[in-house]
Amino acid sequence: MQPEIKKCHICGRESSFYSEYLKQSLCKKHLERMLTKRIRSALISKDYKQRKFRLSPDNSDAYKIEKFVFREDNKSSLLLMNFTLEDFALSVLDYFLSGNKPKQKIGSKTFFNPLYTASDEEIAAFLTSKGEKTKPKKITKKQEYLMEFIKDIEKRRPGGMLSIVKMGEKIGII
C-alpha cells in the first residue's frame, strides 16, 4: 500500500508525486529538480564533454523531457536518444529469459540515452507538472507480460527495475 503522504519531503509544500523507489513525496519543483539532476548526471558520469546535443524528435514523452533538460544544437557530435528505464529493463529481462540480444545500447561515442535511469512514470509526472500532454507507450503483448513481471519485482523491492538495468550494463549487453 502506498502511504498517504501529501507533503513534499524537501520543502513541506503540497506534493504532486510519490516515488516508491525513493520513498519520498515531492512537490512539482522538487520532482523537476530531482529528475533533471538524475538525467544530467547520467550523461556526466559517462564523461561526455558536449554541452549541447542533437535530439531525436519523435513526439514521445522522452523527447519532450529532453527538450526541457538539455540544450539543443543540430551541429553537436552527440545524439541523444529516447529509450527509458523501462525500455532497457524490458530488453535485459528478455535477454535473461529468452537469450534475445538487446537492440539498444545505453551509449557510444556518437549517441547516448540519458533517460536510462528515469522511469516512464517519473517522466510523465514531470511533463504533467510542466503542463505538457503525455501519452502511454505502445508495447507488444510479450513486452506487456514482461512488464507485469518487472512491476512485480519493483513492488517487492523498490529500485529493482534499475538493478535489472545496471546488471545488463555490467555484463555489457546494453
Ligand SMILES: [Zn+2]
Ligand atoms: Zn518541494
